[in-house]
Structures are given as C-alpha cells and as structure tokens.
Amino acid sequence: MIRPGWTMEQQEGIRFYTRILNTFALLGVVLFTIMTLTTGKPRGWVMVAAVILFWAGITFFMRRMKKGQP
Structure with a gap:
C-alpha cells in the first residue's frame, strides 16, 4: 500500500511557521x-x-526526524 507524503506546499507552510515560531x-x-x-x-x-x-533539544530532535524521512 502506497503512503503518500506531504505536498510541497504543505512542507513549505510548515517551514514558514517554524521560522516564525x-x-x-x-x-x-x-x-x-x-x-x-x-x-x-x-x-x-x-x-x-x-x-x-529545551529549545536546542527540540531543534536537534526535529533535524534528526527530518533526516530520517524518505
């Protein structure tokens, strides 16, 4: 079963809100x-x-998760 990923627009929206946060x-x-x-x-x-x-830990965790994505 194919699991579709996020669209480019959704990924860009997450990046935008992450930068603002x-x-x-x-x-x-x-x-x-x-x-x-x-x-x-x-x-x-x-x-x-x-x-x-705490902030550094969350940032490190998010970067590790991003690298683990296909």
Missing part, C-alpha cells in the same frame, strides 16, 4: 535574558539555561 522564541529568550541581567537574580539564569537547552 523560532523567531518569536528567540526574541522571548533574548528579552528574558535582558530582564534577568537587569534584576541580577541567579534563579533567572537557571531558567534561561533550561529554556535554551
């Missing part, structure tokens, strides 16, 4: 880091590190 996530991390710098709270740095590690 990554841009807003990066903006949020930068603003949160600036806020943490100005307040000087050490717990904020733990949160910044956790967000960056």
